[in-house]
Amino acid sequence: MNVTIFGTGYVGLVQGAILAEVGHHVVCVDVDDNKVEQLKLGIIPIYEPGLESLVKENHAAGRLEFTTDAVAGVKHGHVQFIAVGTPPDEDGSADLKYVLAVAATIGEHMERDRIIINKSTVPVGSADRVRTEVKKVLEKRGRNDIGFDVVSNPEFLKEGSAVVDCQRPDRIIIGTECDATIDVMRELYAPFNRNRDKIIVMDVKSAELTKYAANCMLATKISFMNEMANLAERLGADIEAVRQGIGADPRIGYHFIYPGVGYGGSCFPKDLQALIHTSDAINFDAKLLKAVESRNKEQKNTLFQKISQHFDAQLKGKTFAVWGLSFKPNTDDMRDAPSRVLMEALWTAGAKVQAYDPEAMEEAQRLYGSNELLTLCGTKETALKNSDALIIVTEWQNFRAPDFEFIKAQLTEPTIFDGRNLYEPRRMVAKGFTYYSVGRTKLAFPTLSSSSYHLSASTISD
Ligand code: UDX
Incomplete structure (x- = not known):
């Protein structure tokens, strides 16, 4: 089937590559010249396991094309995906300006019947707004003879496993009341619907709310x-x-x-x-x-509160090793990442940060490169050097079994603040650490003045 996808962000690019892989002829349209040129060369703007080879192979095979030419895009696809961003407005509502701009473009250039698929996460009622927009433009052109349907088909991919999630979806939600559209959507997704029926058809608003x-x-x-x-x-x-x-x-x-x-x-x-x-x-x-x-906003502050309390609010001039900057493992994405809230609080308190992340270093450089209180380190080991404590923010696999003796030797004080509960508290104390984690009693290494060598525990107070 001929497919056009507007927007080559996470959702659009992964969806395009996956549909091309099963044999559909996919044209991806983006307004960003530079991005399109890079994609043609197989350079992917995001880190996503498996995506680069998929894009390169299908592009080389001619099944996956990239262009800034929206007119050619509208001409190409019987189905037209809208997968552009919906950034939050200042008041928190999803901003539909990019979605509606694509709808207007489709209306402006369509010469034959089209199925328009809302893949972006859009508020309930957005499909109706897209429908109204396309209809308005068609009327202006005097082309009410051209038919179209707007389908809500939300995406459930997770960053870091987006390719697999798309290849093996646990459900495919199709929001439309038109039988002809349902047939086309079933054909489009047939390669992903082989073992059991994963397609759930419902009305447009329910599909929008499902997401x-x-x-x-x-x-x-x-x-x-x-x-x-x-x-x-x-x-x-x-x-x-x-x-x-x-x-x-x-x-x-x-x-x-x-x-x-x-x-x-x-x-x-x-x-x-x-x-x-x-x-x-x-x-x-x-x-x-x-x-x-x-609760989530407060939770992002809890690591800082523990650190501040441990150091009696004397953080000025202290240095902290931070392991993990991305909002979760297997991605370089730092959007709304807890690491940002933590680092910004440390900086405000006058502390320095030596940070390491397996994938997000470039992104950290882009966001905070000019900050003198931040040193971006090439390895997790160098981040530790002369730090006053280690703080773990993201649960990357290679943080799970580090060389604790090495960590101890590098830190000025053997203290770990673990935001992901990677280690067993009693074992950490036996290794000589003061260990803070989440939802577990803080365990401190017995000091020399302790009368007996048993583990001491003190509950974190407010
Ligand atoms: C999420 C949804 O999972 C996906 O279906 C949807 O399409 C997009 O949003 P994503 O944002 O990529 O995907 O990440 P996800 O793996 O869901 O994690 C989200 C956040 O929750 C991360 O910050 C993660 O650290 C946190 N999380 C997750 C927890 O704190 N505890 C958990 O038990 C699980």
Whole structure:
């Protein structure tokens, strides 16, 4: 099938490459000249496992093309994906200007019937707005004879496993009430729908809300666990034991109940805010969503609070090794990353940061390169040198079993603040560390003045 995709961000590029891989003829349109030229050369602007080879192979095979020529794009695809950004407005609502601009372009240049697919995460009611926009432009051209449908087909890919998520989706949501459209969509996605029927057809608004409901549910699970972790710290319980205890109940399950430093990334914070905004706009008080968001904002500050408390608020002139800058492992994305909240708080308090991340160094350079209080280090080991403590913000695989003796030798004081519960507290104390983690009692190495050599524990107070 001939497919056109507007927007070569995460969603558009991955979707385009995957559809080309199964044999569709895909043209990706982007307004950014430079990006298009780079993509033609196989240079991918984002770090996403498996994507580069997929793009190169399919581009070489002629099934995946890149262009800035929107007119050619509209001409090419029987289906036209809109996968452009929907950045939050100042008030938190999703800004539809790019989506509507693409809708106007399609309306301006279409000469035959088209199916327009909303792939961007857009508020409930956006498909109607796209429909209105296209209709308006067609009427202006006097071309009411050309037919079109607008489908909501939200994307559920996760950064870091976007290619696999797209290749093996657990569901394909299709929001339309038109039978002819459903047939085309089934044909488009047939290669991904072979083992069992993953296609769920519903009305447009339900499809739009499904996307938000999924992300808000996941964010709720995380904020709930972070709330439990804060409670566990204060009560002297161990959230990791609690996590295993509740996850064993199949109704709860083990997914997305890891406490930490709060969720970040390009989706959860933005989607939560957008749905809260949608609710406010219709005078519905989305109390739970607001609580989820507020818990997350506070959670992003908890590491800093522990550090500040440990050093009696005397952080000026101190140096901290920070491991992990991306909002989660296997991505270079630092959008809304907890590391940013932490580093900015440390800088405000006058502390220096020596940071390392396996993938996000370029992004950190772009964001904070001119900051004199930041040193970007080439390895996790160099980040430790003469630091007053180690802070772990992202759970990259190669942080899980480091050389603890080496860490101890590099730090001026053997203290670790772990925002991801990577290590076992008692083992850390046995190794000579003062170890802070999330939702577990702080364990300190017995000092020389301790009368007996047993592990001491003190609960973190407010
Ligand atoms: C998310 C959704 O998972 C995906 O389906 C949707 O299409 C886009 O948004 P993504 O933002 O890539 O994907 O990341 P995800 O893996 O979901 O993690 C989001 C955040 O939650 C990260 O900051 C992560 O560290 C945090 N998280 C996740 C936790 O703190 N605890 C958990 O148990 C799981």
